[in-house]
Amino acid sequence: MLYYHIVWCVKHRYPILQGQVETDLKEILTDIASDNEIVVLELETGKDHVHMLISCKSQHVIPSIMKAFKGSSARKLFLKHPELKNKLWGDHMWNSSYFVSTVSDNTEEQIKHYIQNQQIDHR
Template sequence: MGDYRSSSHVYWRCKYHIVWTPKYRFKILKGNVAKELYRSIYILLNMKDCEVLELNIQPDHVHLVALVPPKVSISSLMGVLKGRSAIRLFNKFPHIRKKLWGNHFWAKGYFVDSVGVNEAIIRRYVRHQDKEELEYENQLELLKN
């Protein structure tokens, strides 16, 4: 039972791979904005008794592998993550409001998948996402030239 957690009446291991994007997939998650978002995700997950296993913030999307207790639904977790992080980012970086009109930071949807047998593969993918994106962009540049 080493990989399992326990609560009062349940043993659990609920790991999820979650991906979400800024509105219009704008590439705004860079520099200090990315650092603040990274910090916010850790704080918000901790408040919900969740644990970050892997986190990778790309300029236009976020990859997260998290351990989420069964008492927390993914939809409520995403509501907190997207809502509270947007408020924090808008307050800390007011210039973002001008780029993202309508007071919405995040796109409406998100991707979620439960992590099971392929945990090591998914965590490695999230950890090295930036390298794969860079390699893909370099290949596109070669094709353009």
């Protein structure tokens, strides 16, 4: 199993990940992970970005993982919350870039703590 810390941002860093949108996004991302045999070890959002610590098999490749998370979640969130298209000027939901870092046994707890405190750290 491989461990990755992944982060990506809302297009234009618009602060839309709040309230029901945030709740729905977390459920959607967890479902996408499950459908793709990816284990979510930690998941938290700021108002304009997502942090995940995931575990997956070696056959998973990062670009495919990110396409699944970003593409599917955007489609599903736009269906559940059509008002988001107006807030994002009809644009894509996610910025095209993302951050990925491998996580070792030595840093796993440190990364979990960092992700768990995203809401607190960004208030």
